[in-house]
Amino acid sequence: MSLLELAAQNLLSPMVLFFALGLAAALARSDLTVPEAVAKTLALYLMLSIGFKGGAEIAASGVTARMVGVVLMGIALSFAIPVIGFLILRAVSRLSRVDAAAVAAHYGSISIVTFIAATEVVRGQNIPFEGYLVAVAAVMETPAILSALLLARKGQERSGGNGGSLGSLLHEVGLNGSVVMLVGSFLIGWATGQKGLGMIAPFIVDPFRGVLCLFLLDMGLVAGRGMREGARHLSPPVLGFGIVMPLLSAALATLAALPLGLSPGGAALFITLAASASYIAVPAAMRLALPEAKPAIYLTLSLGVTFPFNLSLGIPLYMALAGLVAG
Amino acid sequence: MQTHLKKRVEIVVEFPVLRRLLDRLDRAQVTGYTVVPALAGRGHDGPWSSEGLAGDAGRMVMVVCITDPTRLDPVLEEVYAVVSRQIGIVAVSDVQVIRAEHF
Numbered sequence: 001m002s003l004l005e006l007a008a009q010n011l012l013s014p015m016v017l018f019f020a021l022g023l024a025a026a027l028a029r030s031d032l033t034v035p036e037a038v039a040k041t042l043a044l045y046l047m048l049s050i051g052f053k054g055g056a057e058i059a060a061s062g063v064t065a066r067m068v069g070v071v072l073m074g075i076a077l078s079f080a081i082p083v084i085g086f087l088i089l090r091a092v093s094r095l096s097r098v099d100a101a102a103v104a105a106h107y108g109s110i111s112i113v114t115f116i117a118a119t120e121v122v123r124g125q126n127i128p129f130e131g132y133l134v135a136v137a138a139v140m141e142t143p144a145i146l147s148a149l150l151l152a153r154k155g156q157e158r159s160g161g162n163g164g165s166l167g168s169l170l171h172e173v174g175l176n177g178s179v180v181m182l183v184g185s186f187l188i189g190w191a192t193g194q195k196g197l198g199m200i201a202p203f204i205v206d207p208f209r210g211v212l213c214l215f216l217l218d219m220g221l222v223a224g225r226g227m228r229e230g231a232r233h234l235s236p237p238v239l240g241f242g243i244v245m246p247l248l249s250a251a252l253a254t255l256a257a258l259p260l261g262l263s264p265g266g267a268a269l270f271i272t273l274a275a276s277a278s279y280i281a282v283p284a285a286m287r288l289a290l291p292e293a294k295p296a297i298y299l300t301l302s303l304g305v306t307f308p309f310n311l312s313l314g315i316p317l318y319m320a321l322a323g324l325v326a327g
Numbered sequence: 328m329q330t331h332l333k334k335r336v337e338i339v340v341e342f343p344v345l346r347r348l349l350d351r352l353d354r355a356q357v358t359g360y361t362v363v364p365a366l367a368g369r370g371h372d373g374p375w376s377s378e379g380l381a382g383d384a385g386r387m388v389m390v391v392c393i394t395d396p397t398r399l400d401p402v403l404e405e406v407y408a409v410v411s412r413q414i415g416i417v418a419v420s421d422v423q424v425i426r427a428e429h430f
Contacts, residue, residue, distance in 0.1 A: 034379045036386070043381040172346070178382075218379045229373050283384030287343040291412040295384060296372050
């Protein structure tokens with residue numbers, strides 16, 4: 001299937017169309033909303049499902065040296081991408097050092113929902129992928145935050161000025177609910193294997209795509225509200241960064257995937273992880289660690305610009321890139 | 328009925344720093360507090376709403392604490408240590424309570 005055919009098929013998938021519905025509803029100021037508690041429950045469900053299924057696949061395939069290599073490469077990318085993003089933002093925009101570091105942190109970390117959407121596209125094409133990429137997603141959440149703190153440090157009078165040390169920050173980020181749910185479900189899936197998966201498949205496998213559609217509707221609503229209220233905070237160079245940075249990260253991840261020996265599906269998901277930008281774990285960490293950074297900039301950019309781009313055009317492109325480096 | 332003068336401290340703060348704020352209030356040995364979710368509002372950077380948010384950034388909560396006037400300054404110092412750099416507001420007002428020994 002060509003890149004254009006893949007992109008067209010992706011754009012017409014229920015997931016993307018429900019996201020578009022939410023986006024359009026928010027931009028048109030509809031009163032359509034998903035209650036906060038429901039949104040959090042849907043997010044927990046998706047983490048549970050994707051984590052458990054990844055763990056069950058590891059139970060079948062076992063831990064390999066290749067898996068360790070992919071995990072280490074993921075950590076290295078998460079450390080490196082914020083540095084590149086920070087330097088670009090400082091060169092092309094007038095963002096302060098702290099704002100640039102906070103934005104860069106989002107691009108070094110990952111979006112688990114983008115990852116989940118990509119797994120559905122890969123599955124839809126009947127392309128196999130390595131289940132341990134869920135673990136790669138989990139370990140790529142945090143290193144970017146550390147990179148961003150180091151980049152911003154010169155711009156701060158002192159760190160942890162809101163009553164917290166770096167240790168307490170790492171504790172709060174490491175035990176963030178989404179990380180605990182994802183890693184915990186992964187470990188339970190690993191421990192119980194295919195037998196465990198069979199026991200709860202009617203809950204975590206069959207309804208998965210429908211729940212994902214509902215969650216993406218909510219993401220569209222939140223992204224639309226963010227764009228409506230936050231777009232004025234984004235200058236043209238910063239807006240452009242929201243599209244260019246995922247492409248740069250994808251190019252870097254494509255090179256990084258070359259020696260890893262991933263399957264085409266695995267490489268596509270690895271590239272997607274690198275190209276995605278966080279909007280759940282990192283924004284909360286930035287409010288703790290860099291409170292001077294403006295959330296209207298990094299949340300609007302990550303959720304209102306990069307997420308829709310990745311969901312609609314990015315994922316097919318990353319699948320095409322994966323075809324170049326995976327056998 | 329006899330009433331007693333106390334100070335009511337209202338802190339509207341970002342959810343991610345809530346735990347740190349409550350730790351500080353505990354350290355200030357306040358006798359109690361109540362946390363109330365905030366649904367939506369408007370601040371210096373425009374309107375905000377917690378509807379549909381899957382993450383904690385962007386969510387706001389209000390912490391209400393009633394304390395004796397003699398202990399107000401230590402409480403405010405602890406609160407300020409957390410909220411000085413964050414989005415939010417702190418307000419202090421006079422209130423009358425029925426049971427003085429509770430605060």
